[in-house]
Amino acid sequence: MxxxxxxxxxxxxxxxxxxxxxxxxxxxxxxxFEKGGRRPLLNPVLGAVILVxxxxxxxxxxxxxxxxxxxxxxxxxxPATVSLAVPLYRQWHHVRQSAVAIGASLLCGSLTAILxxxxxxxxxxxxxxxxxxxxxxxxxAPVAMAIAEQIGGLPSLTAVIVIVTGILGAMAGPxxxxxxxxxxxxxxxxxxxxxxxGIGTARALQVNETAGxxxxxxxxxxxxxxxxxxxxxxxxxx
Amino acid sequence: xxxxxxxxxxxxxxxxxxxxxxxxxxxGPVVGMVLLLCYLMVRGSAPEDLERTADGLLSAxxxxxxxxxxxxxxxFRLLGEGLLPLGGALIASTLLAIAVTALLMRWLTRGGRDx
Numbered sequence: 536m537x538x539x540x541x542x543x544x545x546x547x548x549x550x551x552x553x554x555x556x557x558x559x560x561x562x563x564x565x566x567x568f569e570k571g572g573r574r575p576l577l578n579p580v581l582g583a584v585i586l587v588x589x590x591x592x593x594x595x596x597x598x599x600x601x602x603x604x605x606x607x608x609x610x611x612x613x614p615a616t617v618s619l620a621v622p623l624y625r626q627w628h629h630v631r632q633s634a635v636a637i638g639a640s641l642l643c644g645s646l647t648a649i650l651x652x653x654x655x656x657x658x659x660x661x662x663x664x665x666x667x668x669x670x671x672x673x674x675x676a677p678v679a680m681a682i683a684e685q686i687g688g689l690p691s692l693t694a695v696i697v698i699v700t701g702i703l704g705a706m707a708g709p710x711x712x713x714x715x716x717x718x719x720x721x722x723x724x725x726x727x728x729x730x731x732x733g734i735g736t737a738r739a740l741q742v743n744e745t746a747g748x749x750x751x752x753x754x755x756x757x758x759x760x761x762x763x764x765x766x767x768x769x770x771x772x773x
Numbered sequence: 774x775x776x777x778x779x780x781x782x783x784x785x786x787x788x789x790x791x792x793x794x795x796x797x798x799x800x801g802p803v804v805g806m807v808l809l810l811c812y813l814m815v816r817g818s819a820p821e822d823l824e825r826t827a828d829g830l831l832s833a834x835x836x837x838x839x840x841x842x843x844x845x846x847x848x849f850r851l852l853g854e855g856l857l858p859l860g861g862a863l864i865a866s867t868l869l870a871i872a873v874t875a876l877l878m879r880w881l882t883r884g885g886r887d888x
Contacts, residue, residue, distance in 0.1 A: 612802070665858055
């Protein structure tokens with residue numbers, strides 16, 4: 536069928552194809568998430584990534600070609616991050632009330648994320664390049680990649696690690712918080728945002744406005760804290 | 774909606790510019806978030822159309838991570854080689870960070886009553 540072949544060649548080279556693929560994969564994953572009772576384990580980001588990767592592997596498409604289309608979705612991450620100011624503003628009275636608690640919890644959480652990632656990675660035989668790529672794993676991707684580069688990690692590996700961390704936090708975080716009996720939305724949001732940046736924040740926003748605002752705040756503050764602290768901690772460790 | 778979408782983009786643009794010029798350790802969009810927050814505080818209320826625009830973008834936030842996540846395809850080999858240290862560190866450290874932050878926050882906001 537030469538026509539079909541030609542159409543495929545044309546379509547697969549057009550950004551529209553991979554843009555649509557990304558949207559379709561996400562909608563399918565969201566459908567599964569909704570049908571499955573909105574369980575955190577059925578995280579739609581994970582489901583969509585698996586679907587997209589399967590299609591790319593099946594069609595032999597390289598990531599650069601895929602990203603030509605997907606970049607239009609990726610681009611909106613910046614404006615979405617700016618938009619977090621709106622829920623944060625609506626929750627500002629809560630933030631002001633507990634400013635000291637937020638700062639202290641965030642700093643401890645940030646250090647815990649760094650030290651436990653490097654410690655466990657080292658104990659399990661990770662090379663120094665892997666440890667340096669792991670260390671900034673809880674912060675939003677652009678910051679994490681810049682830090683990884685600064686301390687001798689692989690920025691593109693860090694990007695993947697950051698996404699996996701986010702998905703893990705969004706999936707396991709709610710169960711863990713239930714298990715340790717933390718029901719307060721402020722504490723839940725702050726913890727999810729500190730450990731799993733934007734992906735955790737996206738999930739928190741769907742569940743509760745206060746949790747979402749605190750998660751977005753934690754994401755921004757942890758980016759700052761990790762960027763300042765990690766090079767110092769790294770210098771002490773290695 | 775368009776004026777507020779423009780405002781959001783402008784905040785990011787100024788944020789990226791400040792980050793670049795002053796070599797700030799935070800990403801441009803986070804600086805943009807702070808700028809928009811300052812604007813709202815000075816203004817004293819959030820315009821309804823801005824809320825609608827921002828909430829619209831945020832409701833799709835999960836979707837926006839899919840393209841970066843598919844980048845996993847570039848690192849299958851490296852991930853396979855470092856599966857144990859990477860997997861172990863990711864799971865342990867993510868769970869620990871969540872637990873420490875949440876417990877400390879609860880303890881501090883309740884005045885230490887139920888640590």
